Amino acid sequence: MRFDRLVAVEPTDLDIRAGEFFSLLGPSGCGKTTLLRLISGFLKPTTGRILIGGRDMAGIPPSRRPTALIFQNLALFPLMSVWENVAFGLEARGVAKAERRRRAEALLELVALAGSADKKPAELSGGQRQRVAIARALAVEPSVLLLDEPLSALDLKLRQHMRHELRAIQRRVGITFVYITHDQGEALTMSDRVAVMRRGRIEQVDTPERLYEEPATAFVATFVGGSNLVPARVRRKAGTECLAETPLGNFRARNPQDLAEGAEGLLFVRPERLRPAAGHDNRIRGRVVERAFEGPFLLFTIETSQGQRLQVQWLNEGDVHALAAEVEVGFSAGDARILPPGPLADER
Ligand SMILES: Nc1ncnc2c1ncn2[C@@H]1O[C@H](COP(=O)(O)OP(=O)(O)OP(=O)(O)O)[C@@H](O)[C@H]1O
Ligand SMILES: [Mg+2]
Incomplete structure (x- = not known):
């Protein structure tokens, strides 16, 4: 039209x-x-x-x-x-x-x-x-x-x-x-x-x-729900997954659109899928720079040593007051995807 x-x-x-x-x-x-x-x-x-x-x-x-x-x-x-x-x-x-x-x-x-x-x-x-x-x-x-x-x-x-x-x-x-x-x-x-x-x-x-x-x-990922996006490159493919190379390290992630080895993309993880690190291969360490208590949730922002900020959402299980000044978060490969580069939503 x-x-x-x-x-x-x-x-x-x-x-x-x-x-x-x-x-x-x-x-x-x-x-x-x-x-x-x-x-x-x-x-x-x-x-x-x-x-x-x-x-x-x-x-x-x-x-x-x-x-x-x-x-x-x-x-x-x-x-x-x-x-x-x-x-x-x-x-x-x-x-x-x-x-x-x-x-x-x-x-x-x-x-x-x-x-x-x-x-x-x-x-x-x-x-x-x-x-x-x-x-x-x-x-x-x-x-x-x-x-x-x-x-x-x-x-x-x-x-x-x-x-x-x-x-x-x-x-x-x-x-x-x-x-x-x-x-x-x-x-x-x-x-x-x-x-x-x-x-x-x-x-x-x-x-x-x-x-x-x-x-x-990337637009849908950022318009619908909370999101973390980190610039990434497909380093190695493995079936429907890949090893994604990012400034924060290499992470295992899903590759649903079958991006080729060497392709640029964005590594995407939701804030609530960044969990306490124990038991995860994919790990990121950061300093807590912002926190908001939302009752059932704790929302916080961590900043890595490379200066990348990530949003994290944890369920309040009665222990969130104990959040340290420095935390390590982890995520499973299934909760991370590499998306083709593209415009993000700037308005929610
Ligand atoms: N009658 C018209 N003449 C010229 N441009 C128009 C006309 N109607 C809509 N547009 C333009 O077409 C685009 C889409 O408008 P539309 O009203 O469909 O948006 P929308 O998604 O409904 O937005 P909103 O959420 O603000 O209601 C806009 O850039 C608008 O300025
Ligand atoms: Mg309208």
């Missing part, structure tokens, strides 16, 4: 399965909303096709597509009651008033707002208003619900609560949800699958578990 000379979304083959909770995750400006507007029909693709349920959507206006869209900043009609808001789209479709009321009540029950039909939006909390917006979008019986950062206006606590609500609603109605967010926590907790986008390009499409455990690029 082009806007003059700017390519907002590169040509992409993306297959979203019927009935799945699918998230588009990426930093601001990477093209998420553009992709959603292409699916909903508010934008015409410069090239390529959009198919929904196998049907080519070319020439079909948004109102005739089997989609409904919930915007970044939703707006309910303040003077209408909750049920009238929900039933709004049905009037235009010629549904009689008694039937509109009946369907609105059923949808309000679905989003756990059964008693609120006659209230005004102003009498509801932010999360409740959000659920009214969802009920309103579902009223026209879409087969795909498109949600553009629908929780961004809510405070943190409510947002976390709504993650579970949204997921539960999706399971109940069983339709496809395409959910946009730049919050990796939201994407990981709610989705069946996630597409990570960077600058109009999809970097990886995978389940939350695989995105976290098997990031395909």
Whole structure:
């Protein structure tokens, strides 16, 4: 998709399965909303096709597509009651008033707002208003619900609560949800699958578990979850593993993309996979330069004698106060991967 000379979304083959909770995750400006507007029909693709349920959507206006869209900043009609808001789209479709009321009540029950039909939006909390917006979008019986950062206006606590609500609603109605967010926590907790986008390009499409455990690029590794990256070179290959040469020493690591001997890359280990050194072949010694007590965890930064800083996360098992000024951390080859060099996420 082009806007003059700017390519907002590169040509992409993306297959979203019927009935799945699918998230588009990426930093601001990477093209998420553009992709959603292409699916909903508010934008015409410069090239390529959009198919929904196998049907080519070319020439079909948004109102005739089997989609409904919930915007970044939703707006309910303040003077209408909750049920009238929900039933709004049905009037235009010629549904009689008694039937509109009946369907609105059923949808309000679905989003756990059964008693609120006659209230005004102003009498509801932010999360409740959000659920009214969802009920309103579902009223026209879409087969795909498109949600553009629908929780961004809510405070943190409510947002976390709504993650579970949204997921539960999706399971109940069983339709496809395409959910946009730049919050990796939201994407990981709610989705069946996630597409990570960077600058109009999809970097990886995978389940939350695989995105976290098997990031395909340095960008995905740094955008999703905490990360440590150390410049490395493949010194010797051994099956699916390799010996990685780094300024901190040589380490055994997985080589999932089969980088050739001599190839440059980045050695990647998550902060919680750097554990107390005992029992590990891969070891790194460093001085503790920062520490943050997080209750269940201790987060700390170590600096090696070469000046490399590494993030470490240890579970609080009652002994974290005893953290020495100098520590040795270790990791298994299975918890380390060598990734091809590439841009990192600079915004989380
Ligand atoms: N109508 C338009 N005309 C020109 N450029 C546009 C238009 N809409 C979007 N863009 C540009 O396309 C790129 C992608 O924008 P898009 O709104 O899809 O990003 P996004 O991933 O949804 O970001 P955010 O998380 O901030 O909402 C941006 O560089 C944006 O400036
Ligand atoms: Mg957007």
